[in-house]
Amino acid sequence: MSASNYATERETAEGKVFTVTGGDWDVVLSGTDPINDERIVVNMGPQHPSTHGVLRLVLELEGETVRELRSVVGYLHTGIEKNMEFRNWVQGSAFVTRMDYLAPLFNETAYSLAVEKLLGIEEQITERATTIRVLMMELNRISSHLVWVATTAMELGAINMMLYGFREREYVLEIFELITGLRMNHAYVRPGGVAQDVPDEAITKIRDFLKLMPKKLAEYEKMLSGQPIWLERTQNVGVLDATGCLAMGVTGPVLRSAGLAWDLRKTMPYCGYETYEFDVPTHTDGDVWGRYLVRLAEIRESLKLVEQAVDRLRPGPVMVADRKIAWPAQLAIGVDGMGNSLEHVAKIMGQSMESLIHHFKLVTEGFRVPPGQVYVGIEAPRGELGVHAVSDGGTRPYRVHYREPSFVNLQALPAMAEGGLIADVIAGGASLDPVMGGCDR
Structure with a gap:
């Protein structure tokens, strides 16, 4: 209907x-x-x-x-999953990054891990590329949670928190711009690695951020945690226990606020998360207040992960050696920032006719992926973000479908809101942290 x-x-x-x-x-x-x-x-x-x-x-x-x-739902429908069937595998990164636009690097990483699994090259991903992926995802988790606490506080009347949350988020976006060239929708994580290396100035800015952020978190807690109105609007509001979460497939901070320490970084590790030291914050009340505490604690854990990732960065390639897969990241760009450089064109034209034909096919079609289907799940800011990718052996996906936590978690809203006050619908809905770009993909 x-x-x-x-x-x-x-x-x-x-x-x-x-x-x-x-x-x-x-x-x-x-x-x-x-x-x-x-x-x-x-x-x-x-x-x-x-x-x-x-x-x-x-x-x-x-x-x-x-x-x-x-x-x-459906007012923001973009048809991204269907559009990907008409683009090559690398171009898919530029599509999926626009789904959950507050967590673009998670969209890209989940997609890239799925493509790499289809290609059978998981073991060929370089250590530096994997470390950069963890670094970028945890910075992205921090920025996403900052948007959540800022907008939720604004909707419950704490307008000043909107300013502080977006101020620190802006710092993270500046780091992203230094590394990827873009503040959002990066298409930075790609099958085979990442598009380009992390510059030294970005590392300096990250270390400054690691010193700054703990002080800002203390400010947030001083501003909100003891505030009587904030407590009244969040405690015992939008309650959903662990049984209800499991019955409806709810994951992420909402599930952990109900007492279940389910985090794919620990339970089903990927990108080497099993080698990092971090905790999985939980709470037992299963209400808006618990979700607030869990997300602030997750920011602190992400800061620990970012610091470990920065310390682990060692010189090395950031893309697999296979030139068919690595091709987009190995282009030499012209001085106008758009076309190929003259040196790159001369190199291609100066090789054999077979090399020129191969290069042309690679440009127009991309690489082929063996037939098969895979599912890869990662822990995004809103919960389990899963990718079901299907290949028919061609240069384009046969099907890519996302298990988006915003879409799944939204079905819990009636259980949280019915029987309560209309004002608590806002608090309960905000505590799910839905992003409609992911829901209406």
Whole structure:
């Protein structure tokens, strides 16, 4: 049933019928006693404040109490997964990075790990490239959690936290720009490694950030953790226990705030996470307050991981040696920053005709991936981010499907909100940290 032609009938125990008809919602028909038994249907969203993106919530209210909640998604649909079927395997990195736009480097890494598994080159990924991936993902986890605490605090009335959270996030984006050339949507992590190496000035800026961030976290806690209104709006609000999380496939900080220390970096390690020292923060209350504490603790653990990754960086290549796979990262760019350099063109033209033909096919088609299918899961800021990639042996994906935690976690919102107040829908929904770019991919 489409959201644009939403219609439903609900019959109460008293035999009364409530009907919502028309385009989205128009009329609520009650029984003969509209004062004592009145229910109304309202839209919350789709807009960014209160629903964390273009998410539409259809609420059936009795006074200020939520009796029923329905999530309506699709307003940001991009068709990224389908578009990837018409691009080569390397170009896929530029598509997936735009899904969860607050965690682009996780999208890219999960995709690259899946392609590398299909190619059978997992053992050929260089140590420096793997370390850089961990470094970038943990910086990205910090920036994502900063956006969460900033926007959630703003939606609950702590406007000043919005300024502080985005201020520190800006520092991380400046680091990304130094390394990848872009603040967001990087297409930096690619099958075979990463697009380019980390410059020395970025390392200096990262070390400065490691000194700065613990002080800022202490400021956040001083500002929020003891604030009576913040406590009132978060404690015992949006409660979802571990059983409910497991029943609905909820992962990430929401699951860990319910007491279950499930983190794929520990339980199903990848990118060498098993060789790093870090803890998995948990809480037991399973409410908005617990999710707030877990995310702040995860920022501290990510800082520890970033420091270890920086200390581990050793000179070496950042892409596999196979030139068919490494080709995009080995191009020599012209002085205009767009076309190939004259030296690169001369080198290609000066080789044999077979080499020129091979280069042309590589440019136009990309490399071939053996037929097969794989699933790879990683721990993204919102939970398990999984990639199911299928190859038919060609130069383009036959199918790439993401298991996106924003989409999966959203189904828990009715369980968290129904029976509570309408104001708590905002707090509970924000605590899931949904990003609709990933949900509507």
